[in-house]
Amino acid sequence: MAGQHNSTSSGGSSERAPRTFRVWRGDARGGQFHDYTTQVGEGMVVLDAIHQIQAESAPDLACRWNCKAGKCGSCSAEINGTPRLMCMTRMDQLPPDGPVTVEPMRAFPPVRDLVTDVSHNFRAKKSIKKFTPRKPDAPDGTWRMQQADVDRVQEFRKCIECFLCQDVCHVLRDHHKHDEFVGPRLLVYAAALEMHPLDTENRLADLKNRHGIGYCNITKCCTKVCPEHITITDNSIIPLKERVVDEFYDPLTKLFRIFKPGK
Amino acid sequence: MEHYQTLEHDVVVIGAGGAGLRAAIEASAMGCSVALVCKSLLGKAHTVMAEGGMAAAMANVDDRDSWKVHFADTMRGGQYLNNWRMAQLHAQEAPARVRELEAWGAVFDRTRDGRILQRNFGGHRYPRLAHVGDRTGLEMIRTLQDHGIHQGIDVFMEMTVVSLLKDGDRVVGALGYDRERGRFRVWKAKAVVLATGGVGKAFRITSNSWEYTGDGHALAYEAGADLLDMEFVQFHPTGMVWPPSVRGILVTEGVRGEGGVLRNKDGRRFMFDDIPDNYRNQTAKDEEEGWRYVCGDKNANRPPELLTRDHVARCINREVKAGRGSPHGGVFLDIAWIKEKIPNSEEHIRKKLPSMYHQFITLANIDITKVPMEVGPTTHYIMGGVRVDGDTQMSTVPGLFAAGEVAAGLHGANRLGGNSLSDLVVFGKRAGEHAAKFAKEHGAGAVNPAQVEDAIRRALAPFDRGDAGENAFAVQSDLQGTMQDLVGIVRTENEMLRALEEIGRLKARAAKVGVSGHREYNPGWHTSIDLHNLLTVSEAITRAAIERKESRGAQFREDYPDKSAECAKFNLVLRKGADGRMQVVREPVRPLPAELQQIIEENK
Structure with missing residues (x-):
């Protein structure tokens, strides 16, 4: 992994000063914080410091990362207690004194050091019914959609699957309801499908029964940590909750159903 | 000896970016059992970083466009060293692959009449890039991923292949390890598809992630396959240059497609000073004409900032070396200037280039809607790779296929922006299809345990x-x-x-x-x-x-x-000689059929 060399490449002079990083090291059996000191310069992000530590003093320090530009969502961690992407957390955004703590996402089982087992998210996604488009609008097999009609879905599709929203969600983090609740990321995914102008599938029963949408009590922690600034709660979860309520709890709808056989 | 697990599939795909996912989907759809082995988590491959768009001559924005113009543009960009068959198939099939992504749930930006919007890009004669803001790669990989997980493909995440296994001349599987535990595993297969991407990490300044270490190139080479065109490495003209820790991170060509201009420290638009002869007829005479092109005036030619990447990168390099660069060793890329031309320019920039806005404000404290960026060349892409048959994507080794960046041929001496995302799906599909055919026509080979043990x-x-x-x-x-x-x-x-x-x-x-x-x-x-x-x-x-x-x-x-x-x-072929040393062989360029030659002449 060569990211550490970026931090030493030329490009202008910059002041460098030592800084201590308190990094959690361990695995499923347990672990503890270790202190590492490395030089920090202008513009550096936390991921740069982790890479420097790997190259200088801990070559076996495990950390997941790819793009280093906030696009792939691999380097999620908890920095000074807040879920963030390490590649997008600049050192000058953190308090200037004291050690910087870096620990793995706590809502997922630890694998090693900063790497966690995020397989829950992949399993949960598979349980959501896939995109099923209506018949094409034009004879050449294409569809027509107005930009205004896709803006809403495009917001959800910005998601980089960093799973920070899952990490901060108390239903998963504190109550460990992974088997009953898919979590905010997958609710955003479901919303992107449900609100897709071409989609014809109905996922409301699943959202209510299998995916546990009722567990969310709208504390909006997920929205706060989203690095893509997706308004997870207001724009995706609440509208989905409203649809579920309309479908299953609305007394008028219930009444209509009695008289309307079929659906 | 080290214990290892052996799994059997009809087709093994190595790499899960756009090409690997598309190949796996196709092979699976043809009834094959498929293993998809990815170095990172699913959906994190390098495709996710592609920004500008996906080139396909759908003619949604300019009805003069056609596969023939796209073909001619690709050949001109590649300086005619391209595998013309691949350039032809790519131009002909890209529109169908874009529409297929839409059918699988992709949500591209729209035209006023509700069709897929297309934007300008360097070297493309007409607006041709289907896109989603500046995160088109994310849209592509997520669409393929979300479609692929319902296809019955066995996905192996965070596993790295270290060796291909052979039975005589033929490839019959791959050996790899999982990152989590470091345990080895053999994927036995009737056909193997390489979709491992590029080699950017061979260079210090690169837009590529740690994964891009030429794995597929080296695996194929060691297995006896030919590599082709390896001298052609694309240096993208615009990478970030400051602060040091982000040096090399990509700044999409889309910035220039939306009207961004390059200036040196004296404020001069130096790209007007050096326009190659073969592009003179297609390049704006002055700044005013360049802006009209950006605005969609069909009678205007493109601004010189949208010349091919090789040329723009060299011009930037020259400005910097001549002492006319920006403070941190780059030049200025200015999109903020369009405020002189359109109202609400700041909102417009944030809408069209959201990741660029986000990237600069977060990593460099620069608001691109207000001030210019500093940019310089960064290693971005390799045109060279595994030599493949244009129709089937099979390498010179039976049973071994390659698609996407790891394969050579489509781009010749230089790739046009936007031709990579379309490459992934056009040839990913073909590789998957022909790997599946190969698997059906050939039984399973035998894995030699001695090869496995030696590699371990x-x-x-x-x-x-x-x-x-x-x-x-x-x-x-x-x-x-x-x-x-x-x-x-x-x-x-x-x-x-x-x-x-x-x-x-x-x-x-x-x-x-x-x-x-x-x-x-x-x-x-x-x-x-x-x-x-x-x-x-x-x-x-x-x-x-x-x-x-x-x-x-x-x-x-x-x-x-x-x-x-x-x-x-000639093209240059590299292969491992009998003495184990690398040989360089000149391979004559295959002559173009008359009808394709005529298309090129008509579009000069």
């Missing part, structure tokens, strides 16, 4: 040397410095000969790399394995670049600054 022994050797061995990170860093400084954007014979010597020394050091600790998620160990691949591709790039004594496309030779008619007649 080599992979684990660094642990035997422990801390006493060389540091893998240090060797990798020295290789990156060598390639950056001696085989970079401007090349000379003397420097490249020095690079070859240095690569020889680095190989000796790499053979002595030691790793301490455990096998679980140990980046030092992983780097020691990747290092072998990086050294192989670095040698291939350097040997080919020495052999091509001319400047063409992405290859610029200071000692041979012009194109040579002689060199236009």
